Amino acid sequence: MRIEEHPILSFERGRKVHFYFNGKKLYGYENESIAAALVANGITQLSKSLKYNRPRGFFCGIGKCASCRMRVNGVPNVRICIENVREGLEVETQEPLAELPSREFDDKGIDTLECDVLVIGGGPAGLCASLEAAKSDADVIVVDENFKLGGQLLKQTHKFFGSKHEMAGKRGIDIAKELEKEIIENNRIRVFLKSSVFGYYESDHGHLFGMAQRLDDMSEKVYKVKCKSAVIASGASENFLVFPNNDLPGVYGAGGVQTLVNVYGVLPGKKVLMVGSGNVGLIVSYQLLQAGMEVKAVVEALPKIGGYFVHAAKLRRFGVPIYVSHTVKEVYGEDKVEGATIVEIDKNWREIPGTEKRIDCDVVCLAVGLSPSVRVVSLTGADIRYIPEAGGYVAIHDDCMETTKRGIFVAGDLSGIEEASIAMLEGKLAGLYSAKRAGKDVNEDKADEYRKRLEELRAGPFGERGRIAKEKIRRLWKECH
Amino acid sequence: MKTDVVIIGGGINGCSLAYQLSKKGIDVALFERKYICSGATGRCGAGIRQQWSTRENIILAKESVKIFSKLSRELKEDIGFRQGGYLVAIHDEKELKEAEERVKLQRSLGVDVKIIDKDEIKEIVPILDPDGMHAIGATFCPTDGHADPFKTTFAYARRAVENGAKIFTHREVSKIIVEKNKVKGVVADGERIDCNYVINSAGAWSRIVARMAGIDIPNRPLRKEAIVTEKMKRVFDAMVISFRDGIYFSQQSEGNILGGIPGPDEREGYLYQPTFSFLNHMARTLTRYAPVLKFVRVLRHWTGFYDVSPDARPIIGEDPNIKGFIHCHGFSGHGFMLSPMVTKIISDYISDGKDSDYLHSLSIERFKGKDISREVSVVG
Ligand SMILES: Cc1cc2nc3c(=O)[nH]c(=O)nc-3n(C[C@H](O)[C@H](O)[C@H](O)COP(=O)(O)OP(=O)(O)OC[C@H]3O[C@@H](n4cnc5c(N)ncnc54)[C@H](O)[C@@H]3O)c2cc1C
Ligand SMILES: Cc1cc2nc3c(=O)[nH]c(=O)nc-3n(C[C@H](O)[C@H](O)[C@H](O)COP(=O)(O)OP(=O)(O)OC[C@H]3O[C@@H](n4cnc5c(N)ncnc54)[C@H](O)[C@@H]3O)c2cc1C
Ligand code: FES
Secondary structure (H helix, E strand, O other): OEOOOOOOOOOOOOOEEEEEEOOEEEEEEOOOEHHHHHHHOOOOOOEEOOOOOOEEOOOOOOOOOOOOEEEEOOEEEEEHHHOEOOOOOEEEOOOOOOOOOOOOOOOOOEEEEEEEEEEEOOOHHHHHHHHHHHHOOOOEEEEOOOOOOOHHHHHOOOEOOOOHHHOOOOEHHHHHHHHHHHHHHOOOEEEEOOEEEEEEEOOOOOEEEEEEEEOOOOOEEEEEEEEEEEEEOOOEEEOOOOOOOOOOOOEEEHHHHHHHHHHOOEOOOOEEEEEOOOHHHHHHHHHHHHOOOEEEEEEOOOOOOOOOHHHHHHHHHOOOOEEOOEEEEEEEOOOOOOEEEEEEEOOOOOEOOOOOEEEOOOEEEEOOOEEEOOHHHHHOOOOEEEEHHHOEEEEOEOOOOEEOOOOEEEOHHHHOOOOHHHHHHHHHHHHHHHHHHOOOOOOOHHHHHHHHHHHHHHHOHHHHHHHHHHHHHHHHHHHHO | OEOOEEEEOOOHHHHHHHHHHHHOOOOEEEEOOOOOOOOOHHHOOOEEOOOOOOHHHHHHHHHHHHHHHHHHHHHOOOOOOEOOOEEEEEOOHHHHHHHHHHHHHHHHOOOOOEEEOHHHHHHHOOOOOOOOOOOOEEEEEOOOEEOOHHHHHHHHHHHHHHOOOEEEOOOOEEEEEEEOOEEEEEEEOOEEEEOOEEEEOOHHHHHHHHHHOOOOOOOEEEEEEEEEEOOOOOOOOOEEEOOOOOOEEEEOOOOOEEEEOOOOOOOEOOOOOOOHHHHHHHHHHHHHHOHHHHHOOEEEEEEEEEEEOOOOOOEEEEOOOOEOEEEEEOOOOOHHHHHHHHHHHHHHHHHHOOOOHHHHHOOHHHHOOOOOOOOOOOOO
16 A cells, blocks of 8 residues: 655655566556565565465565565566566566576676775665765765665654764655765766675775676676775665564565665555564554554563653553563464564573563564674674674774774664664764775764764664674774784 | 594585585584585586596586485475486587487486487577587586575485584684694684584685695685676576587576676686676677577676586595594585585595495595596686
8 A cells, every 4th residue: 555645755756667577567656666566566575485385575675685586577586676677578476486587688798887985785884985975086986786876874854863974864765865866976876776886806906896787678797896895885684583473474674665665655554563672663553553553562672661661651642551571472364464473581581471462463563673784794704793782793893994914994873773863973984094095085083973972872762773783893903913 | 522434614515515414413523614505506507417528527416416416305395306307518520429428328227318419408598609609519407406405405404404414604724733643623713623524515615624634635725707798588498518618607587697608717726706808808708699688688707616626526525544534525626426426425435434436446545656537628
């Protein structure tokens, strides 16, 4: 179902287009992802699991979980959550092991691109890194897998806290638009959308990456990208929880649902159970209320609410119960979510029998943290360590955001899960120093300013985790050198 | 610490040795500096082929196939053994002649192998284009196959531990103690372990390990790259190889197509970074062989090492000068398929002093000034 009226958002859906799903003609809009258009048409089962052939819906909505793979124009295994709808597209469900491609394309050859700084990921960190490097006269290429820039910012419709330098008081979505405009106007920056960086290769000097760009006819064009330095800002993927039927269509990542509702104006259901009361869980719950969904409850395993008081207060005003010391016991339903059972847990995370409650819902949102997407950075040989406070495996880096691999920088959620203002500042630092590594004269006074603001942002009680993570990373960095 | 036998290396050979020796009641301790399967074993194609050019390799491989086919039962775990056959391309009349000779030898030793024509190539692997392959025919042996290298190695390791073997991972052997030309022990992470035997099954690092005992071996580490594609519906069972192009590829039970080829930038040394030139060369050759794979994506690409001996044959057995130092290396890219027999020969020697022709023909001494007869049927 598509939202027609929203208190703060108007959806720029673009032109209405027709496409085919398993031979049936459906309509969508040119600015929608195929996944969003299908959900809007009431189709929630997108794929089947490999081993047991169980129905699967989408989960992350940003190309990271692969549970939305379909055959598009004869090409199997397309992640339809990052592929835009186009007139006449033929979309089909596939068996768990897909048939070979049935289409033929011309050999497009391999082209080589050269730049000073390659930026991988077009979220807030990557966009700020690109701008900063370009301001220091570096030629920049910025790459993102999605068909739009902005990363996770695109769906953040609430006003930001934090420092006014990082545009506090503005909505994430507007920040993304401003950054995008600046990027497009800057002629030192080349943007590659629908393009995935897939590998890192031996080279005599500088760095060599492989990149594949998805073209409109669903073929792919491969590039070798040579650069003097690189900023990797590939973000994070949402965590999963273990409970019976956790893979039923209707169990979604909170971020995935936020994308669907705030970016595309598509509702995945009517009644939601939110799992997790950190800021993501609280904010997304509120946004779902704004969009006209009913939030049945928020459950939190810890004995207290994780996120900011103001966000929790807003939910309470709408009468949404927040159950602390509770978790999901199971979800039930035939081939989609038809309800869930929650249960109270004791100090040792054991379920307390007799405390089960049934929640009548058709969507279960998991807002249980994120894990850095370290795959690309780990290919470069940078030292990767497990740091719980950073959300999992992260690349060890110094206070210029450079990893143990010279010339390879990280920024944003990839360098430790925090938030968007921090991602932007880290992006600026990485952009500045990657330009320096590429041989540009840079103004390092700016770096001190960025570091000071990062410190301020991490000073509050909610910055504690990030602070601890960065201290550990710094310590490990020193050990490595 | 004290033990009878110290095994250096937790690959297929080290773990199989730990299993065989511990089954015989011998005290063993295995040291692996990273994790089980972190060497060539976890990076290999794990193809099992009996179509070799020398009598020795044919018999070793054939006897190994016998062991592999019963191994799931023996180890009480599925090792993913599958006999989909090996299809070896023949590109011209000269190769056809050589193939006829090989097939004659292989058949005389009881291997079920035959020469097939272009039509039969397509029957066995429908996605192949014999013209694109520049093939006039092929040899095919239906009992060749594949096993899962992880499942096999871990099954050996688990059963070895149940038999009382000690397996230490993330522990590197840094020193071998030799007194009066006899092995006395090793040092791992600063700790001394006394023992009577040391087995060098350290793969591409075996020359470094041999140096620890003052032994020079002629092996070279050669970087080898491989890819797997995304998972696709099963379309063929055989491993396809060509000695001329050096390519090998097969479809795994899970649906991925795995393969390799000698890369244009292949160099000696401990080089871990993959090369773009390999990816390009592999993709071009693979899609020449099987054009329908043109639009299948590559999922992963990695490097591993062949531990290459001068004649591409393994080096096994006790060192002629240092008593108690056992060689088990130099597999030159086919150490997975030979491991069942090779490790059996070595463990029988250690436990019962049992001799074998192979302990002579594959001894380190063969490189002393003698003529080297090289195994030529090598791919990858
Ligand atoms: C549901 C949710 C709500 C949040 N709410 C807030 C909030 O209210 N306030 C706040 O400050 N923060 C919030 N955050 C956190 C904030 O969004 C992130 O910290 C921030 O977006 C991180 O920015 P980033 O640039 O590091 O990564 P991302 O924004 O995740 O961007 C990473 C980009 O990299 C691309 N990419 C990844 N791999 C590749 C590759 N191999 N090749 C090409 N491209 C690639 C991805 O497509 C993606 O676009 C929220 C996060 C989530 C998930
Ligand atoms: C790309 C590729 C494809 C291949 N395809 C095939 C194939 O299809 N069929 C086939 O039969 N073979 C194949 N091979 C070859 C096969 O993988 C090897 O011959 C076999 O795995 C060797 O096993 P191993 O146990 O002797 O050595 P490895 O698996 O290399 O194990 C040696 C171990 O020793 C450890 N080590 C080294 N030094 C020390 C030390 N000082 N202390 C402690 N531990 C140490 C290492 O960490 C390593 O784990 C292939 C190899 C590669 C690289
Ligand atoms: S990859 Fe599309 S929903 Fe996760």
